[in-house]
Amino acid sequence: MRAILLGLLLCTASAAHADPAEEIARGEMLATIGDCGGCHTTDSARPFAGGKRIETPFGTITAPNLTSDRDTGIGAWSDDDFRRALREGVAPNGARYYPVFPYPHFTKLVRNDILAIRSYLASLPAVSNKVASPELRFPYGYRPLLRLWNYVFLKPGLFEPDQGKSAEWNRGGYLVEGLGHCGACHTPKNLFGAEKRRAAYRGSRVAGWFAPRLDNAPRSGLKRWSVDDIVDYLKTGRNAKSHTAGPMAEVIARSTSKMEAADLRAIAVYLKELPAGSSEATISPPSDATMIAGQTVYARACISCHQADGTGAPGVTPPLPGNALLQSGDPLSTLRVVLDGTQNAVMTRAPNAPPMPAYARELTDQQIADVATYIRNAWGNAAPTVSADDVRRIRP
Numbered sequence: 001m002r003a004i005l006l007g008l009l010l011c012t013a014s015a016a017h018a019d020p021a022e023e024i025a026r027g028e029m030l031a032t033i034g035d036c037g038g039c040h041t042t043d044s045a046r047p048f049a050g051g052k053r054i055e056t057p058f059g060t061i062t063a064p065n066l067t068s069d070r071d072t073g074i075g076a077w078s079d080d081d082f083r084r085a086l087r088e089g090v091a092p093n094g095a096r097y098y099p100v101f102p103y104p105h106f107t108k109l110v111r112n113d114i115l116a117i118r119s120y121l122a123s124l125p126a127v128s129n130k131v132a133s134p135e136l137r138f139p140y141g142y143r144p145l146l147r148l149w150n151y152v153f154l155k156p157g158l159f160e161p162d163q164g165k166s167a168e169w170n171r172g173g174y175l176v177e178g179l180g181h182c183g184a185c186h187t188p189k190n191l192f193g194a195e196k197r198r199a200a201y202r203g204s205r206v207a208g209w210f211a212p213r214l215d216n217a218p219r220s221g222l223k224r225w226s227v228d229d230i231v232d233y234l235k236t237g238r239n240a241k242s243h244t245a246g247p248m249a250e251v252i253a254r255s256t257s258k259m260e261a262a263d264l265r266a267i268a269v270y271l272k273e274l275p276a277g278s279s280e281a282t283i284s285p286p287s288d289a290t291m292i293a294g295q296t297v298y299a300r301a302c303i304s305c306h307q308a309d310g311t312g313a314p315g316v317t318p319p320l321p322g323n324a325l326l327q328s329g330d331p332l333s334t335l336r337v338v339l340d341g342t343q344n345a346v347m348t349r350a351p352n353a354p355p356m357p358a359y360a361r362e363l364t365d366q367q368i369a370d371v372a373t374y375i376r377n378a379w380g381n382a383a384p385t386v387s388a389d390d391v392r393r394i395r396p
């Protein structure tokens with residue numbers, strides 16, 4: 001007992017005397033993993049001065065200033081105020097935060113990591129910037145309601161390590177469930193904007209895209225991806241199975257591409273051990289007429305890059321057969337890529353490789369629906385049919 005107490009004391013003592021520069025560097029890496037800047041930085045010349053407007057089903061919320069300006073930032077906060085904000089979603093004045101701030105994930109963070117992030121933020125220049133108040137639809141603008149939200153939906157508490165699993169798996173779990181908040185996009189939400197815990201990582205719409213399943217579902221999940229495939233994708237945005245072109249490209253550019261190799265592997269190991277999840281929808285195959293109509297469009301517009309057999313070109317054009325995002329129950333991301341093309345995507349392409357053109361003006365709703373249905377069901381793929389209405393609803 002004494003030895004344990006002594007050990008605890010020594011730990012605290014050494015934490016208190018940690019080299020400040022090291023502590024700040026560690027905090028910077030943790031803030032990168034948590035992608036704090038993705039929401040709190042809009043101008044790279046003024047990091048963490050706040051300002052990104054985030055659209056939610058309930059209205060628009062602006063991410064606040066996290067610099068140490070005393071009036072408009074968090075300079076007047078105590079370490080404990082900061083810890084409570086991240087772990088409980090509670091402001092120093094007792095008000096509750098909206099859960100677009102991923103505190104339902106950050107609640108899993110250990111104290112030392114929270115303090116390191118705080119040290120890093122405190123090392124940045126203070127910027128005076130008062131951000132706009134949230135603009136939310138009635139009754140969501142009424143913060144006291146969030147007390148009820150937290151009571152019902154927030155599950156506070158640290159990440160619980162599983163002694164039966166490897167240290168790597170546990171590190172991966174801490175990053176995926178906690179700091180990396182992958183479920184904030186990849187887990188479907190209920191009517192109140194809370195993640196459905198029983199449907200974790202089964203895919204969800206986010207910002208006009210579909211964030212696919214990350215469980216081990218055979219067609220539309222990560223079953224066919226190896227640990228190395230996942231690491232490559234998170235490091236570069238490309239691998240032998242898929243290329244990013246949507247919101248994930250930004251997460252990769254700002255966050256995962258900068259993580260240490262060991263952390264990426266830990267994330268991959270954890271994801272590969274997620275269960276297969278609920279089975280995928282049984283599909284009634286599209287009619288021959290639809291497949292022929294889709295193949296005609298494909299032969300005219302897509303074949304030059306994606307090839308007749310859909311295999312594309314390694315590292316340049318991603319393969320369509322077996323592609324998980326393409327076979328997602330929800331075709332939204334596929335339709336986005338075809339309608340908008342990928343010239344605006346961040347960090348996807350091999351050097352000198354051309355982006356995919358936008359087809360919104362070249363093809364009708366029906367043609368886009370047909371070619372989407374075709375690639376979702378050719379070459380052994382299987383996914384629900386896409387209708388012209390599905391395309392019309394999301395046209396730019």
Ligand code: HEC
Nearest residue numbers: 034035036039061062063064085091096097098100101102
């Ligand atoms: C997905 C966007 C997003 C990410 C990622 C994010 N935040 Fe935030 N954060 C917000 C929003 C939005 C608010 C304001 C919530 C509200 O007004 O209820 C907020 C509020 C905060 C606050 C309270 C500030 C205040 O003035 O009251 C702190 C502290 C904070 N975030 C820290 C962090 C840290 C540290 C990270 C990374 C580990 C992070 N956030 C990642 C969106 C985000």
Ligand code: HEC
Nearest residue numbers: 242243301302305316317318325334337342348349355356
């Ligand atoms: C000029 C070459 C080119 C043409 C033509 C083209 N694509 Fe692409 N496509 C790409 C590239 C390259 C990517 C990967 C994104 C990137 O790197 O910009 C891609 C990505 C995709 C994806 C996403 C794959 C994934 O991994 O998630 C789909 C689906 C797709 N294309 C379908 C089509 C369809 C359907 C057509 C015809 C209507 C088409 N493409 C025409 C080059 C092309």
Ligand code: HEC
Nearest residue numbers: 180182185209210211212242244245246247248249324325
């Ligand atoms: C801001 C929302 C968002 C966050 C946060 C996010 N993702 Fe994604 N992710 C997406 C979207 C949307 C896609 C679809 C492809 C795209 O955007 O290019 C995707 C695609 C992926 C894919 C490719 C799957 C496939 O079948 O093609 C993997 C793997 C992935 N994400 C892993 C992660 C991990 C691991 C984390 C946490 C560290 C994470 N994502 C956090 C939105 C997000």
